[in-house]
Every structure is written in C-alpha cells, then in structure tokens.
Amino acid sequence: MDISYILNEYAEDRDEYFRAIAPPIMQTSNFAFKTVEALRSSFDDEYSTWLYSRGLNPTVEILRKKLAALDGAEDCLVFNSGSAAIFASVLANVKSGDHIVSVRNPYTWAKKMFDEILPRFNVRTTYIDGTDVNNFSSAIRENTTLFYLESPNSWTYELQDLAAVAQLAKQHNIITICDNSFCTPLYQRPIELGIDLVLQSATKYIGGHSDVIAGVLCGGSDIIKRIFNSEYNNIGSGIQPFNAWLLIRGLRTLxxxxxxxxxxxxxxxxxxxxxxxxxxxxxxxxxxxxxxxxxxxxxxxxxxxxxxxxxxxxxxxxxxxxxxxxxxxxxxxxxxxxxxxxxxxxxxxxxxxxxxxxxxxxxxxxxxxxxxxxxxxxxxxxxxxxxx
Incomplete structure (x- = not known):
C-alpha cells in the first residue's frame, strides 16, 4: 500500500461525514442501540461494534487502520502513552513464573516494570547485550516466554538483528516485542522481519508537534484482539478521540x-x-x-x-x-x-x-x-x- 495513500486517504470514508477533508472528532463517551439484541451482541463482542469509547471509537478507528497499514500489521491499538503500550503488550504475554529476556538499559518505564512491578508476580527479567543474537540464545530458560527489544535504543543506539532474533524466538515459541520509536514505520518495519508486536511512542514523530502523548501497538489480529479484550480495556488506557484526531493530523506531514x-x-x-x-x-x-x-x-x-x-x-x-x-x-x-x-x-x-x-x-x-x-x-x- 502506498505511503501517500495511507497518510492521506486510507480508512477515511468521507461520504460518511459530509465529504469533509478532515475527519470529524467523534467526541462521545458511548453509543446508542435501537434493539436489545444489538446491545446484547455488543456485550458479547465489543471488538466488533461501537459500544463505549474506552474501547472503540470512530475517530480512533481511522487512526488505528492507518498505523497498522504503515507497520504492515494486521491490526493496531492506540494508547494514552507509549509506556501504556509497553505495559499492556508485556502484561498480555506473561504469567506468574515466566521469564523475560530484555535488551539492557531499556526505556525507563519498561525497566521499572521489569525490575519493580513484574517481580511482585514472580516474573523475572534477564538483561543482555542485544547486539549479539547468541546472547538471546544463551539467556533462554524453560520458562522464557518473551523477548523485549529496542532497536535502536534512544541514547547509544545499539541495534538488534531483528530477523535473526525473531527466527530464534519462533524456534522456542517465544513472543517478540520491539520498541520502534527511534525509526517509526517509515524507516524500519520490524513486523516484516518477523517480530510479533511492534510498539512506538506516537508522542514523537507521529504527533510531531509536542502537543499530544500517545503510544501505538501493532501486530497480528488475534493477539491484538486478545489484548483489547483484556489489558487494553481493563487498564482503561485507550487514547481519547481528540488526541487521535491530532495524530491523524500529524500523519499528514509525517x-x-x-x-x-x-x-x-x-x-x-x-x-x-x-x-x-x-x-x-x-x-x-x-x-x-x-x-x-x-x-x-x-x-x-x-x-x-x-x-x-x-x-x-x-x-x-x-x-x-x-x-x-x-x-x-x-x-x-x-x-x-x-x-x-x-x-x-x-x-x-x-x-x-x-x-x-x-x-x-x-x-x-x-x-x-x-x-x-x-x-x-x-x-x-x-x-x-x-x-x-
């Protein structure tokens, strides 16, 4: 899909909102139903309809589709911050007793989660030099369920060989998450290299004007829906319509x-x-x-x-x-x-x-x-x- 098309047209059905060039802000907390059966169906599958803007919202939907397309992903969730996207993506893929392998010196709030929050639930993290894929292999335990990557990081810019790490992870049934905030999907596409979940701070280049905080998580439709039905809605960390609209505006000039x-x-x-x-x-x-x-x-x-x-x-x-x-x-x-x-x-x-x-x-x-x-x-x- 052409980048210009994604940024300027994709997911925007202008006939639905008076042929307006800029999509409207659907600043509503909830949505009405004409029948009890329709309401009942929305309770059964909130991911398939408009029920409550904590979950899905039409303005956010436009943004989700654009960001997923930019990453070459099947689906996307947008959060109130990058740290919220990190927290939900990791929490969704570990349970008590699990082990994580992370690159050393990750983003501050990722490290705080690994060092202070997850150990309270018996989830441990091993930090490695991610520049050598063999270090990932050496750190794997029987209970390792997650590799956490940051390529490049945001101070000294160490990279991981994303394709090699993804291949290793798949051999051991380990989920891979990569923070792509440095590059954005325009300059690096980890999903094409085999990474399962890709996140970025949309506060940075996506917004582009230092006036909105947000985080993006992209991946396969099954895993994204699972996170939506649990961590996303439970934490209540979804982006609000006005901030989503600001990010759509930012995408135009990305x-x-x-x-x-x-x-x-x-x-x-x-x-x-x-x-x-x-x-x-x-x-x-x-x-x-x-x-x-x-x-x-x-x-x-x-x-x-x-x-x-x-x-x-x-x-x-x-x-x-x-x-x-x-x-x-x-x-x-x-x-x-x-x-x-x-x-x-x-x-x-x-x-x-x-x-x-x-x-x-x-x-x-x-x-x-x-x-x-x-x-x-x-x-x-x-x-x-x-x-x-």
Whole structure:
C-alpha cells in the first residue's frame, strides 16, 4: 500500500461525514442501540461494534487502520502513552513464573516494570547485550516466554538483528516485542522481519508537534484482539478521540517532516564530528558506528536523534554549555518541531560525576529548524565554555 495513500486517504470514508477533508472528532463517551439484541451482541463482542469509547471509537478507528497499514500489521491499538503500550503488550504475554529476556538499559518505564512491578508476580527479567543474537540464545530458560527489544535504543543506539532474533524466538515459541520509536514505520518495519508486536511512542514523530502523548501497538489480529479484550480495556488506557484526531493530523506531514529532519541531522552530524570540543558522535547511520552495516540493512533512515560526548570534564561546564543554548530547548522526548537537548549528567548526582565518557554524553534532537540555525546555536554555546 502506498505511503501517500495511507497518510492521506486510507480508512477515511468521507461520504460518511459530509465529504469533509478532515475527519470529524467523534467526541462521545458511548453509543446508542435501537434493539436489545444489538446491545446484547455488543456485550458479547465489543471488538466488533461501537459500544463505549474506552474501547472503540470512530475517530480512533481511522487512526488505528492507518498505523497498522504503515507497520504492515494486521491490526493496531492506540494508547494514552507509549509506556501504556509497553505495559499492556508485556502484561498480555506473561504469567506468574515466566521469564523475560530484555535488551539492557531499556526505556525507563519498561525497566521499572521489569525490575519493580513484574517481580511482585514472580516474573523475572534477564538483561543482555542485544547486539549479539547468541546472547538471546544463551539467556533462554524453560520458562522464557518473551523477548523485549529496542532497536535502536534512544541514547547509544545499539541495534538488534531483528530477523535473526525473531527466527530464534519462533524456534522456542517465544513472543517478540520491539520498541520502534527511534525509526517509526517509515524507516524500519520490524513486523516484516518477523517480530510479533511492534510498539512506538506516537508522542514523537507521529504527533510531531509536542502537543499530544500517545503510544501505538501493532501486530497480528488475534493477539491484538486478545489484548483489547483484556489489558487494553481493563487498564482503561485507550487514547481519547481528540488526541487521535491530532495524530491523524500529524500523519499528514509525517513523511515530509522525517525527510527534512533527516537532512538536517546529517548536516549537524558533520558539524559535530569536526568540532574540537566533541570527543565522539554516536549515530546509527554514521559509518563509524559499530553496527553501521546492520543499520543500513534494516533501517531506511536515521531520523533526528544523535548523541555526542563533549570534551568538558566538569558538571558545571556541561551545565553551562546546555544553559547557554538560546534556541535548542533542554527537555526530554523528541520528534516535535523544535530541537531539544538533554545531558546525561542531569540524571546523575553531582557528587557521583566522574568525568567518564558516558557521563559526558548529550543527546541532541534536530527538529524542523534550518540546519544552520541549529549549528549556530551549538557554536555559540561551545564558544561560551571554550572562552570560560
């Protein structure tokens, strides 16, 4: 299915809503029935009709179909946040006594779930270096039911060989879940590589304007329906119609925004690699990246996140650099119109800072500004710390 068709037309039956170009927001909590039998049928199978917007809603339905098509998936659920999508996808595929294999240092709220919540129900997690598929194989136990992947991750961008991990998992009847927030379905399609469930934070590139929080989970129709009938509705974490409408709006420009962001990031990358105050730049589609060949083979693009190690060996110096930026905002997340930066040392107590390379990392997101605009801001901040 053509991407332009998915983004602009697919799942939009305009004759159903007055031929409006933009679909309406069905801002309703529930739906009426003309017969008791119709109501009874909806109780039996809420997944097949409009009953209550905690579950299905017409505006959300348009979004679900578009996102599933982008991922090459049979079906999709959209959540109030990316962390909700993570929680539901994992919870749906483990039971007491099960074992999970996860890549090391996953997203903060995934790790919290693995370390603090699931152990209360006797579900244990083993963390591995996911860059080597043999590490997955070595970590498998008799009770392993789930592989949790994040490719690339959002700081140092380690990848997993998704096709190889998926093949291994299928040999052992293990479910695979991959967080695809870095790439989006436009730049990486894990389902085509054999992954069972693919999630992403739609807060990032799908929304694109830093005004909505949401999460996406795509996969086969049977497993998605099972999650809908249990974790999705029980937790009550489905997206609301207005936020779904904002994401539909964001999809219209997704391809154009990613193309622009990718082009800008390449120019900023070149600038940082040549700067004397930059020790190292980490980006999966840079030829110096250790997994460059794998990145080229399973990713179509790199989007806007990169990390650089600054040659500044004090917390105060790194803080001075970040606080001297005039246009690049200091904030978490990425994927919006604005460029953002976050220093690794923000998560470290000043007394624990030792000046190591990993503590001197800064993650930069390149937004929709001109590349020269971003570079000039970085340059003046470098000058501040260089000149004391």
């Amino acid at each position: 391809q154009a925004r990613l193309d622009r962001i990718t082009s800008t990031t390449e120019k900023v990358l070149d600038y940082l690699k040549s700067h004397p105050l930059v020790e190292k730049v980490i980006f999966p589609l840079d030829e110096a990246f250790p997994q460059y060949d794998l990145a080229k083979s399973q990713m179509k693009g790199g989007c806007g996140l990169l990390t650089f190690v600054i040659k500044c060996y004090t917390v105060s110096g790194i803080e001075k650099f970040c606080e001297s930026l005039k246009h690049i905002l200091m904030a978490v997340s990425w994927g919006g119109h604005e460029s953002l930066i976050i220093p690794r040392c923000a998560g470290i107590k000043p007394e624990s800072f030792n000046g190591s390379a990993d503590q001197r990392m800064l993650r930069l997101y390149c937004g929709l500004e001109d590349a020269d605009y971003i570079i000039k801001d970085l340059e003046q901040a470098f000058n501040v710390i260089e000149n004391g």
